[in-house]
Amino acid sequence: MEFASIKGFKDILPGETETWQRLEAAARRVFRPYGFKEIKPPILERTELFSRGIGLDTDIVAKEMYSFPDSKGNGMTLRPEATASVVRAYIQHKLYKLDPVQKLYTIGPMFRHERPQKGRFRQFHQINAEILGDPGPKSDADLIVMVMGLLSTLGLKGLSLQLNSLGCPQCRVQFKKTLNRYLAQKTDALCSDCRRRAETNPLRVFDCKVEACKEVVSEAPSILEFLDEDCRHHFRSLQEYLEDYKVPFILNHRLVRGLDYYNRTTFEIQTERLGSQNAVTGGGRYDGLVKILGGPDQPAIGFAMGIERLVELMEEDQEQESETPDLFVAGLGAKSERKVFNWVNELRQSGIWVDMVYAPKGLKAQMKQADRSGAKKVLIIGDNELEAGKGVLRDMTTKEQKDVPLDNLLETLKKEIG
Ligand code: ATP
Ligand code: MG
Numbered sequence: 001m002e003f004a005s006i007k008g009f010k011d012i013l014p015g016e017t018e019t020w021q022r023l024e025a026a027a028r029r030v031f032r033p034y035g036f037k038e039i040k041p042p043i044l045e046r047t048e049l050f051s052r053g054i055g056l057d058t059d060i061v062a063k064e065m066y067s068f069p070d071s072k073g074n075g076m077t078l079r080p081e082a083t084a085s086v087v088r089a090y091i092q093h094k095l096y097k098l099d100p101v102q103k104l105y106t107i108g109p110m111f112r113h114e115r116p117q118k119g120r121f122r123q124f125h126q127i128n129a130e131i132l133g134d135p136g137p138k139s140d141a142d143l144i145v146m147v148m149g150l151l152s153t154l155g156l157k158g159l160s161l162q163l164n165s166l167g168c169p170q171c172r173v174q175f176k177k178t179l180n181r182y183l184a185q186k187t188d189a190l191c192s193d194c195r196r197r198a199e200t201n202p203l204r205v206f207d208c209k210v211e212a213c214k215e216v217v218s219e220a221p222s223i224l225e226f227l228d229e230d231c232r233h234h235f236r237s238l239q240e241y242l243e244d245y246k247v248p249f250i251l252n253h254r255l256v257r258g259l260d261y262y263n264r265t266t267f268e269i270q271t272e273r274l275g276s277q278n279a280v281t282g283g284g285r286y287d288g289l290v291k292i293l294g295g296p297d298q299p300a301i302g303f304a305m306g307i308e309r310l311v312e313l314m315e316e317d318q319e320q321e322s323e324t325p326d327l328f329v330a331g332l333g334a335k336s337e338r339k340v341f342n343w344v345n346e347l348r349q350s351g352i353w354v355d356m357v358y359a360p361k362g363l364k365a366q367m368k369q370a371d372r373s374g375a376k377k378v379l380i381i382g383d384n385e386l387e388a389g390k391g392v393l394r395d396m397t398t399k400e401q402k403d404v405p406l407d408n409l410l411e412t413l414k415k416e417i418g
Helices: 017-034 047-054 059-064 083-092 138-153 169-184 192-200 202-207 211-218 229-244 307-317 334-349 363-373 383-388 409-417
Strands: 044-046 066-069 075-078 102-111 123-132 159-165 263-271 279-285 300-306 327-332 377-382 390-395 401-405
Touching: 017 102, 017 123, 017 138, 017 307, 044 047, 044 083, 047 059, 047 075, 047 083, 083 102, 083 123, 083 300, 123 138, 123 307, 138 159, 138 229, 138 263, 138 279, 138 300, 159 229, 169 192, 169 202, 192 202, 202 211, 229 263, 279 307, 300 307, 327 334, 327 363, 334 377, 334 383, 334 409, 363 377, 377 383, 377 409, 383 390, 390 409, 401 409
Parallel strands: 327 377
Antiparallel strands: 044 075, 066 075, 102 123, 123 300, 159 263, 263 279, 279 300, 377 390, 390 401
16 A cells, blocks of 8 residues: 555655745744744644634634544544634733733644645645734734735735725624625625525625625625724724835725634735735734633734745745755775764764765765765765875865865864855
């Protein structure tokens, strides 16, 4: 029997992991001066955490979760998103008591049982950042400026920031009625899910991926017309911060996002390059969630960034130059090999990338392997060289060779390699 990874679950192989590391390192570097700290919640949680947090009528909870009972019959779910877990941890460990405003980020895998296709997997990865305990709008602007800053340090072009406000539950009462009336005239054009949603949770229709529904929604009334005084002011003020900092955005009143917990600010960052899976980041304010999950009444805002989609963009942008060893050391003969083992490891522990063979091989075979490894230089030390107290250092690009004394070899090599 041959084993292969499960459909929608993929191996991330060397060659690609370097780009992942670059992205993650950039995120950590960009988040730090904003005062964000890393949190690492577990991947498995009680199912209720998500069904209560994300909302029963969302695609995620209705059809995408990997859920199963544990041996005691408790519902367990592989997390489909990170916010609910971060909020659970914020409540469970009373992080709000340390400081009411907590800025947290997390990087890791998410699981959704959706149809695998380009840019869509069943295990995928996100970078999430959340500001808990502040009502905004300055924190909304801060978070958006930070995420745009991260994308710009990655050198990504052709991205657009779409911005909307969903108002608060009060604004939505009137809007839902109006939307409901509008959708009632269009039921024939809607998919069966949306026909149901039109009754129960009409905002969800905005998030439907079915073409016909998208068309219906393109002429739907705008939530922005229904914002009350406070929500309007919040949204206006956020836009002013973004305008002042010269962050371009596009108002998109159809942007509701696929989770029920959002209110006021929602945003999505899209690229023109990935076809229909064009969203690289989605986020928004979720002022009610901490309370819904049993915590204090604390507002919050956050975003989730899809790593796979960003990595794809980064790889298109850059020429892949894979990293290669700084040095290859070829030993010849039993005595030399033991010495080489020590030198090689001392060099590695001072941070120099050094390769060598494991099984004994002749010089020709070792030079071949050195060449294949892409090592920039090769140091040859046979038993004869050992006796003479000097090795031969060959530059693999210029093919120049020179003797290097074996006394003080580490210092010499560090200088040679820089
Ligand atoms: P989409 O509309 O593409 O399904 P979403 O609204 O479900 O996205 P969010 O839950 O907001 O996505 O997650 C934030 C980001 O995570 C998305 O913008 C996307 O980059 C990424 N993402 C979401 N689902 C997947 C998936 N199945 N495979 C790969 N990346 C994903
Ligand atoms: Mg989705």
